[in-house]
Amino acid sequence: MHKNLVTSVLYTVVTALLLGIAYPVFMAALAHMLFPYKADGQLLTKNGEVIGSRIIGQSFTGPGYFHSRPSAAGTGYDATSSGGSNYAATNAKYIARVEANVLNLQKNDPGIAVPVDLVTTSGSGLDPDITPAAAEFQVPRVAKECGLSIPVVEDMVRKHTESRQFGFLGEPRVNVLELNLALLAVCPQEADQSLP
């Protein structure tokens, strides 16, 4: 008993240093050497300023942008408070929230069913993607707001559609931040449009 207690303490100290300090520090050094951009979170910069991470979603609600999915992370896309709504399929608040989002999105296209990912929150609240269906749904609105023709915007969506990894893994998707950055190059957005 006494001997095993001493060993417990010594074993804890030695392996904690190995597994809790040496291992992560070694991996960080290796990651920094081999994949520096990815290890730091794929940060995008504009004029020397960080404007986001390629793989962390942001809120886009302006009419001239492709909208991202609703988010339950903090006040929306809060990357220090990731998480989902955790609403059950039978929760009245969930049904009401979806209904409000559907009405809002159908303002431009009444009667057309909204792709489900565009009115549901993701698991992380930071989903960087929407489905190709959700992007297609938004093409007419974005084209109108930007004064571009529909085929031009459709082409832009197609270029930013990532197919399944290795042809079969996961689902096809569109990175909203990248698509909107490409859009910004041809369609400057009014600043502060959402302020009264």
Place this chain on the structure above:
Amino acid sequence: MAPNGWLQIAVFFGALLVIAKPLGVYMAKVFEGERTFADRFFNPIERLLYRLTGVNETHEMRWTEYCVAMLLFSAVTMLLTYGIERLQHLLPFNPQHLGAVAPDLAFNTAVSFTTNTNWQSYVPETTMSYLTQMLGLATHNFWSGATGIALAIALIRGITRKEKNTLGNFWVDMTRATLRVLLPLSVVCSLLLVSQGVIQNFKPYTTAHVVDAQTTTATGADGKPATQKITEQTIAQGPVASQEAIKMLGTNGGGFFNANSAHPFENPTPFTNLLEMLSIFVIPAGFTVVLGRMTKSPRHGWAIFAAMAVLFFGGLCVAYRAESQPNPLLHGVNQQVTASQSGGNMEGKEVRFGIANSALFATVTTDASCGAVNAMHDSFMPLGGLVPLVNIMLGEVVFGGVGAGLYGMLIMVVLTVFIAGLMVGRTPEYLGKKIEAYDVKMAMLYVLIFPLCILVFSAIACLSPTYGLSSLNNAGPHGLSEILYAFTSATGNNGSAFAGLNANTHFYNLTLGAAMLIGRFLMIVPMLALAGNLATKKLVPPSSGTFPVTTPLFAGLLVSVIIIVGALTFFPVLSLGPILEHLLLFAGKVF
């Protein structure tokens, strides 16, 4: 359900089969002390570690000493984590200057990681410093995983040894599991994860100036609505990849971030998702091979693998089908499966994973005692959420946790041969060992403690409006499911959640902490007692009355025993929770 979804499931299971065999063979060699290709590298490190920690490599332990060593080590490491959490504001690697963790939460978290549960009542991004995550939590991902492996090896030794009273040396088994199995796999896995975009750094959180500034209205301190402009996004960073790898391989499941494996920094691509699911299952699946080799009956190992596979696919089909369904309460929403969307129930799911990978991940993580999630189980359809819950209730024996899955399954095997013996009226034998009253008593203790803990604690929470019910996020039958899931997950040492339940209260932190301790240690003691008793027995040669444990009949009987034990115990409460909710959903009821 789409053909591509089934293809991905087939690829996952095929890859598992390919990896399980060689890994199992390697692990069997490691724990039998046979030579392996890596001896020249590991032997000196092990000797150094034994010298530093005062371990006598050749000392053999009885089951009682093995148990005491395991309990002492768990207690010491638990205290270390509690201490780090309480003092993290004074310690380095804390760029966000996070304060000390509250005592009840620190207790709950220390218990949670020590017991391989990784239940998280907190938001890691704003609660735990990098040092706490690395030194306080990720270390337990190794330790508790290695402990599970050591215990399973001890039980297998109990089965294979003849007229001996020892089961091996806890410290030696721990060391081999850590250094020769978990650590090398983690290094490889974390590198693969980083190459796909899982982050690994010690930087303070990044402030990004967002492209489309948002205005939100929130009620200010004076009670009037105030408009607030959001121009920045603070992006949490950290040494994620190193922790992510062992979180999966050790079937721990404690996320570096609150959203766990749904977070793009933890699980950025479909390939990382596949890798993470495989990491959960490879060691438990490899253990069936270890069992086959160590008992010199490889076909027995595969019979158990087959039983596990049947239960796995059964659960998966139900979950995948349920999640592919449209929610009948949503109107004006396109929930169809098409070439450009995976459709179905997307609340709480990520676009890059879609329905198939979310249902698969949920099944895998609860078959094993992992508990990592890539989609929010709370938002699953009622029958989709039923599957993870039932998987845990079956005892997480479908591949199961590292080691823990196998020893849980072997308890079920003992029950199965006992029942088969009763049916033909002979003393049951298992691999030449007579199964007698003491063994069955220990197995029954193991089987009974589990539901007792879940149901009693859930009942207490349901009866207490102030402490239990006030934490609910959803009303109606789903509320019962949230509470039931919490105590099932804690007792089963799974750690996934119907996460709408606000568990960071004194009541839940303490009761869930107690449930985790009971579900881990109170169940290990009878298991080790059984192992110790089996080791002392004589070997009886097989006769015509011996029930063979290598046949499809055995696998089928094993599956039925697991289902009957689980179903009889939990069916009443399940019918009041997810099953009732399913019926009400399709009757158009909301809560």
